[in-house]
Amino acid sequence: DTAVSQTPKYLVTQMGNDKSIKCEQNLGHDTMYWYKQDSKKFLKIMFSYNNKELIINETVPNRFSPKSPDKAHLNLHINSLELGDSAVYFCASSLLGAGNSPLHFGNGTRLTVT
Amino acid sequence: AQTVTQSQPEMSVQEAETVTLSCTYDTSESDYYLFWYKQPPSRQMILVIRQEAYKQQNATENRFSVNFQKAAKSFSLKISDSQLGDAAMYFCAYLFTSGTYKYIFGTGTRLKVLA
Numbered sequence: 001d002t003a004v005s006q007t008p009k010y011l012v013t014q015m016g017n018d019k020s021i022k023c024e025q026n027l028g029h030d031t032m033y034w035y036k037q038d039s040k041k042f043l044k045i046m047f048s049y050n051n052k053e054l055i056i057n058e059t060v061p062n063r064f065s066p067k068s069p070d071k072a073h074l075n076l077h078i079n080s081l082e083l084g085d086s087a088v089y090f091c092a093s094s095l096l097g098a099g100n101s102p103l104h105f106g107n108g109t110r111l112t113v114t
Numbered sequence: 115a116q117t118v119t120q121s122q123p124e125m126s127v128q129e130a131e132t133v134t135l136s137c138t139y140d141t142s143e144s145d146y147y148l149f150w151y152k153q154p155p156s157r158q159m160i161l162v163i164r165q166e167a168y169k170q171q172n173a174t175e176n177r178f179s180v181n182f183q184k185a186a187k188s189f190s191l192k193i194s195d196s197q198l199g200d201a202a203m204y205f206c207a208y209l210f211t212s213g214t215y216k217y218i219f220g221t222g223t224r225l226k227v228l229a
Contacts, residue, residue: 031215041153041203043219055214088157096215102149103207103217105159 003027006091006106013081014114021076021109023091031055031096032074033103034066037088049074050096078111086113116141118208120220127196128228134181135191135223137206147209148182148189153222154202162204165189193225201227 006023013019025032033056034046048056049068063079074091091106117140127133139148150162165173165182172180177197181190193200206220 033217041222043205043222045216045218048214048216050215056216090159092159092217094215094217102161102164103151103159104161108157108159110157 004091004093004104004106006089006109008109009107010110010112012112012114015081015083017081018077018079019081019111020078021089021091021111023074023076023106025072025091025093025104027093027104029093029095029101029104030071031094032068032071033092033094034074034076035090035092037090037108039087043090047074047076081111081113083113086111116143116208116210116216116218118206118218118220120204120206120223122223123221124224124226126226126228127193127200129196129198131196132192132194133196133225135193135204135206135225137189137191137220139187139189139206139208141187141208141210143210143212146211148180149207149209149217150178150180150189150191151205151207151219152200152202153205154199159205163191196227198227198229201225 004025031050033048047066052068065077068074088108092103095101146167148165152160163175177194203222208218210216
């Protein structure tokens, strides 16, 4: 029973392409997140949705567009990929308002832009 | 702005020994939550332990315990009886609960366990 699953696990593509990463959670959580982990392992929040509503939108290029069709799914579409987009992207979920609710992470998608 | 600082980029410990990883944070909030996550080479993010700021008692989970000093804004992780499987990146995280729920992570500490 995978709690937070994201696909694909690996993504290798060329500069200028458009790609999507999908995420689904079966924990009944109402809030989902996208984090980017760079080559130095730094984890930076990108977006967060609560019940399909965007609640966190950090300083991210507008080539990145999240979409949440329902509270169990959060996808990330990236247009015109650049070399600097290479990173591991993590999807995560939690229960808003349950203060000590930890983040539950997916296994990450390693994106390599060549 | 809330920040989380892990001042030790890398630590080493002998198997069966004890090691402490440090974490400090900056906040003006009185109500918040703190977490330690482990990321082994498999890159999976695993929750190790959590602490509510309103609780004075330090959290413990088997061989893992924290030293939470609220006034000093310090949240260190102690690993006792270290095992080879403890080798990983360890991230301290702060949950900011006012307004949007935002989890802020430190820069991580790489722990090596020596046999």
